[in-house]
Amino acid sequence: MSFSYTNAVDLAAGIAAGDFSAREVATSFLDRIAETDDQLNAFLAVDVSGALATADAIDAARARGEALGPLAGVPVAVKDVLTTKGLPTTCGSKMLEGWIPAYDATVTANLRNAGAVIIGKTNMDEFAMGSSTENSAFGPTRNPWDAGRIPGGSSGGSAVAVAARQAPLSIGTDTGGSIRQPAAMTGVVGVKPTYGGVSRYGLVALASSLDQAGPFATTVADAAMLHAVMAGHDPRDSTSIDAPVPPVVQAAANPDVKGMRIGVVKQLTGEGFQREVREHFQESLDALADAGAEIVEVSCPHFEYALAAYYLILPSEASSNLAKFDAMRYGLRVGDDGDRSVEQVMALTREAGFGPEVKRRIMLGTYALSSGYYDAYYGQAQKVRTLIANDFAAAFSQADVLATPTAPTTAFPLGEKVDDPLSMYLQDIATIPANLAGIPGMSVPVGLDDQGLPIGLQFMAPAMADDRLYVAGGALEAAIGWEARP
Amino acid sequence: MRFEQAISEFDPVLGLEVHVELNTETKMFCGCSTTFGAAPNTQVCPVCLALPGSLPVVNGTAVESAIRIGLALNCAIAPRSRFARKNYFYPDMPKNYQISQYDEPIAVNGYLDVDVDGDTYRIGIERAHMEEDTGKSLHMGGATGRIHGADYSLVDYNRAGIPLIEIVTKPIEGTGEKAPEVARAYVAALRDILRSLGVSDVRMEQGSLRCDANVSLRPDPQGPFGTRTETKNVNSLRSVERAVRHEIERQADVLAAGGTIVQETRHWHEDTGKTTPGRTKEEAEDYRYFPEPDLAPVAASEQWVEQLRATLPEPPAQRRARLQQHWGFTDLEMRDVVNAQALELIEQTIEAGASAAGAKKWWLGELARRSNDSGVALPDLPIDAVGVARIEALVAEGTLNDKMARQVIDGILAGEGSADEVVAARGLALVSDDTALLVAVDEAIAGNPDVAQKVRDGKVAAVGALVGAVMKSTRGQADAGRVRELLVARLTGE
Numbered sequence: 001m002s003f004s005y006t007n008a009v010d011l012a013a014g015i016a017a018g019d020f021s022a023r024e025v026a027t028s029f030l031d032r033i034a035e036t037d038d039q040l041n042a043f044l045a046v047d048v049s050g051a052l053a054t055a056d057a058i059d060a061a062r063a064r065g066e067a068l069g070p071l072a073g074v075p076v077a078v079k080d081v082l083t084t085k086g087l088p089t090t091c092g093s094k095m096l097e098g099w100i101p102a103y104d105a106t107v108t109a110n111l112r113n114a115g116a117v118i119i120g121k122t123n124m125d126e127f128a129m130g131s132s133t134e135n136s137a138f139g140p141t142r143n144p145w146d147a148g149r150i151p152g153g154s155s156g157g158s159a160v161a162v163a164a165r166q167a168p169l170s171i172g173t174d175t176g177g178s179i180r181q182p183a184a185m186t187g188v189v190g191v192k193p194t195y196g197g198v199s200r201y202g203l204v205a206l207a208s209s210l211d212q213a214g215p216f217a218t219t220v221a222d223a224a225m226l227h228a229v230m231a232g233h234d235p236r237d238s239t240s241i242d243a244p245v246p247p248v249v250q251a252a253a254n255p256d257v258k259g260m261r262i263g264v265v266k267q268l269t270g271e272g273f274q275r276e277v278r279e280h281f282q283e284s285l286d287a288l289a290d291a292g293a294e295i296v297e298v299s300c301p302h303f304e305y306a307l308a309a310y311y312l313i314l315p316s317e318a319s320s321n322l323a324k325f326d327a328m329r330y331g332l333r334v335g336d337d338g339d340r341s342v343e344q345v346m347a348l349t350r351e352a353g354f355g356p357e358v359k360r361r362i363m364l365g366t367y368a369l370s371s372g373y374y375d376a377y378y379g380q381a382q383k384v385r386t387l388i389a390n391d392f393a394a395a396f397s398q399a400d401v402l403a404t405p406t407a408p409t410t411a412f413p414l415g416e417k418v419d420d421p422l423s424m425y426l427q428d429i430a431t432i433p434a435n436l437a438g439i440p441g442m443s444v445p446v447g448l449d450d451q452g453l454p455i456g457l458q459f460m461a462p463a464m465a466d467d468r469l470y471v472a473g474g475a476l477e478a479a480i481g482w483e484a485r486p
Numbered sequence: 487m488r489f490e491q492a493i494s495e496f497d498p499v500l501g502l503e504v505h506v507e508l509n510t511e512t513k514m515f516c517g518c519s520t521t522f523g524a525a526p527n528t529q530v531c532p533v534c535l536a537l538p539g540s541l542p543v544v545n546g547t548a549v550e551s552a553i554r555i556g557l558a559l560n561c562a563i564a565p566r567s568r569f570a571r572k573n574y575f576y577p578d579m580p581k582n583y584q585i586s587q588y589d590e591p592i593a594v595n596g597y598l599d600v601d602v603d604g605d606t607y608r609i610g611i612e613r614a615h616m617e618e619d620t621g622k623s624l625h626m627g628g629a630t631g632r633i634h635g636a637d638y639s640l641v642d643y644n645r646a647g648i649p650l651i652e653i654v655t656k657p658i659e660g661t662g663e664k665a666p667e668v669a670r671a672y673v674a675a676l677r678d679i680l681r682s683l684g685v686s687d688v689r690m691e692q693g694s695l696r697c698d699a700n701v702s703l704r705p706d707p708q709g710p711f712g713t714r715t716e717t718k719n720v721n722s723l724r725s726v727e728r729a730v731r732h733e734i735e736r737q738a739d740v741l742a743a744g745g746t747i748v749q750e751t752r753h754w755h756e757d758t759g760k761t762t763p764g765r766t767k768e769e770a771e772d773y774r775y776f777p778e779p780d781l782a783p784v785a786a787s788e789q790w791v792e793q794l795r796a797t798l799p800e801p802p803a804q805r806r807a808r809l810q811q812h813w814g815f816t817d818l819e820m821r822d823v824v825n826a827q828a829l830e831l832i833e834q835t836i837e838a839g840a841s842a843a844g845a846k847k848w849w850l851g852e853l854a855r856r857s858n859d860s861g862v863a864l865p866d867l868p869i870d871a872v873g874v875a876r877i878e879a880l881v882a883e884g885t886l887n888d889k890m891a892r893q894v895i896d897g898i899l900a901g902e903g904s905a906d907e908v909v910a911a912r913g914l915a916l917v918s919d920d921t922a923l924l925v926a927v928d929e930a931i932a933g934n935p936d937v938a939q940k941v942r943d944g945k946v947a948a949v950g951a952l953v954g955a956v957m958k959s960t961r962g963q964a965d966a967g968r969v970r971e972l973l974v975a976r977l978t979g980e
Contacts, residue, residue, distance in 0.1 A: 082539070083537075083538065083539045089538070089539075091538070096538065099538075101537065101538070101539070102532065102537070103532050103537070103539075103540075105539055200541060201539065201540070201541050202539040202540070203539055204538040204539045205539070205780075207779075208779035208780050209779035235543065236541060236543060237541050237543075238541065238542070238543050238544065238780060238781050238782050239779075239780065239781075239782065316776060317776075317779055319573075319774075320571050320573050320583050320774070320776070323573060323575065323581065323582035323583055324536045324538070324580065324581045324582055325538075326575065326577070326582055328577050328580075328641070329535055329536070329537075329580065330537065330538075342577050342639065343575070346575060366774065369573070369774035369775075369776055370772050370774055371772045371774070374774075374775075374776070378776055
């Protein structure tokens with residue numbers, strides 16, 4: 001029996017009710033992965049034995065009449081940037097090939113505690129640097145809507161796993177759009193929670209002040225179910241917010257936008273956005289208005305500096321975060337022939353272990369932080385960050401949520417932007433401001449372009465008002481009645 | 487160049503950086519134990535090994551210690567301070583950056599007064615900030631124990647992440663020929679304060695207190711500072727003084743020969759008493775400091791700071807002055823007390839009921855002698871303040887004389903029990919019963935009729951011979967004063 005097109009909420013309910021077993025569900029998705037992943041390359045590791053063992057444990061617990069967790073028996077694919085005890089975690093890099101963590105990320109532990117079946121680890125741009133998953137050291141992931149195109153990135157593997165129904169749910173991370181943009185490219189729901197809403201413990205850091213893990217799902221309600229399990233205060237992450245998780249499941253269950261003010265960000269709707277993207281955006285706003293929302297225009301004048309600020313802050317933090325990959329304690333070691341010095345082995349290892357985009361950003365960040373340049377680059381970028389937060393504060397005084405197209409274009413062909421980093425960076429023009437301000441964002445699929453490629457719409461909400469995303473997203477999903485499949 | 491000549495030609499300016507390992511039970515940013523001397527790499531976890539994905543969490547006790555240190559050094563405590571990353575590659579630093587504090591330290595702008603030969607020097611404190619220690623590299627197979635020339639190196643990460651406080655002075659000017667002694671006195675005074683706060687073991691030989699000494703010379707005491715060197719690895723009070731003295735002499739030689747001082751770190755060698763060059767400024771790393779994004783700023787509320795201020799002990803120097811006045815000791819006596827490490831012992835002995843003079847007499851007299859003879863420090867002798875106070879009380883009430891008291895001390899040091907137990911076991915009580923004494927007195931008078939007659943005739947001084955006879959017949963266990971009184975009364979009727 002295939003469960004490929006059963007959503008996660010129904011899978012959890014069916015397993016809990018005994019309509020079918022966790023093993024049947026796991027087997028169905030493992031079979032699907034086996035059938036499709038040679039072409040898609042969404043997974044870097046598939047844990048067949050671990051998934052079946054967990055599924056059997058869930059079935060046994062149910063047979064004993066034990067209480068089951070909210071995700072009991074539901075397969076979840078995890079981006080390979082979150083540590084999984086006993087399962088390889090490569091971050092899409094040769095640097096960590098073969099490294100098996102001794103500990104679970106808090107997100108991983110939360111999944112296990114909720115009864116989720118961790119089915120495998122998904123492909124990604126190396127150390128989450130990229131918008132196409134072409135920067136993986138283990139080959140690109142392909143878009144199930146058109147295998148000649150990119151799936152977006154950096155969480156391309158997790159987006160494709162859900163889009164191609166290799167897993168009902170998956171987890172990605174989003175530093176500048178790495179959940180929302182691939183969600184848009186592959187026609188699924190993707191959410192970047194409020195910064196601090198989900199623990200970063202065990203998330204191999206790209207840019208510590210921007211990174212946030214979040215859910216991928218085929219429906220807004222499924223995303224909410226996973227979001228609620230992932231989130232919550234974690235004393236092991238000092239940037240984790242000590243407050244109750246926003247009521248996302250309740251919001252998704254009752255997505256009523258009557259009277260909700262939806263702000264359209266003037267600066268993120270016109271030039272540079274593909275025609276069909278603009279058209280579907282406008283149609284979506286009309287649908288929301290029909291459902292009772294009030295559409296208002298807001299202005300965020302400092303967003304034009306967001307990309308520049310982001311590409312100073314991110315490389316700066318990344319250059320420091322990636323310093324730990326030095327061949328001393330784990331991962332790749334190159335050139336240790338007994339004669340070379342420790343500095344030589346470190347340098348040879350980093351030369352061989354990091355891909356070109358990683359090296360580019362390490363160099364950018366090292367330069368931006370260096371003595372004499374710090375104030376002009378990193379210091380200025382932090383000021384821009386404050387201005388962008390101020391823009392958001394002003395916008396949220398006029399609107400309950402903000403709406404933009406998620407990405408300027410639909411999925412582009414593999415290889416098209418590999419040698420054009422600036423054009424690649426522009427993919428995240430609409431998603432980066434939320435990371436800089438620490439606020440939550442969601443991409444919802446709203447239609448297909450003329451070539452049949454998915455288009456996403458982004459909602460953003462104030463910090464710790466993630467539930468508003470689920471109200472707006474749920475309402476839009478219902479209004480559009482999206483049913484397209486790759 | 488000899489030191490005196492160097493000082494006559496140049497004015498030294500010092501700057502001292504002291505790293506203090508805190509004695510918290512756990513590390514600065516994780517829950518690993520900090521116990522010294524554990525087997526290598528047994529006190530480690532994902533955080534202090536910098537495994538991918540791990541995150542630091544600030545040790546609240548370490549922050550409290552940092553604030554208390556700042557307050558004890560008369561610093562202002564920043565209401566909001568921040569951690570920063572100091573980026574450089576080194577194998578014993580797991581993350582290849584050190585979490586430290588940079589432009590927003592927890593404590594700034596304080597001072598510490600130190601005394602050298604009766605003069606007080608106020609040493610300005612620039613800042614005190616929190617950071618984490620590195621691991622420890624062991625370079626094997628080379629001749630020098632340094633990384634260059636070693637066959638291979640081993641790294642022990644047990645020390646990685648142990649909380650450190652770095653205390654940095656402002657430039658110390660105007661100390662002239664006393665510069666080496668002032669440097670030493672500062673580190674000693676700082677050590678006393680840290681010990682009194684109970685925040686660190688302050689054992690220089692174990693590295694829990696480490697000093698880097700910056701030294702520069704200038705021809706004109708009013709002129710701009712000269713180029714400085716930073717001497718590292720100065721790991722005893724004596725070395726602080728020697729290293730500063732040596733560096734003053736060395737720099738004076740260079741300058742007098744028309745040379746220039748290179749801004750560099752230098753390495754102190756205890757065995758040769760010299761420094762050798764390390765990294766020059768040109769070779770120095772650009773640490774690319776930036777605010778640590780994994781940690782929230784430390785907010786020290788006024789209320790919290792005041793709570794911690796209330797926990798501060800009396801400053802050691804102030805305490806010494808107060809006790810000296812209270813006890814009525816001279817400066818010289820007080821210095822002897824401090825040098826003998828007897829301050830606490832005497833204080834406790836007085837608390838246990840002894841007089842100040844009595845407590846000092848035993849600790850600096852008989853017990854100091856035992857300490858010297860045995861090589862055991864005074865506080866480590868197996869006798870405590872209560873025991874000494876009891877001995878002094880027994881002498882004061884006439885149960886023991888000094889000679890017997892020394893025998894009681896013998897007994898206590900030999901492990902024979904408390905003062906009273908030794909007195910009982912050795913039968914050491916003075917005969918204080920007049921009836922028993924009068925028998926001995928009458929026997930002495932009867933046995934020495936000539937002497938007795940002289941006393942009766944008014945030569946009272948002759949009574950000494952009779953006292954001696956009584957003491958002899960009582961085997962010394964009589965109070966000689968009382969014996970004399972009884973003899974005189976018997977013979978003269980007074």
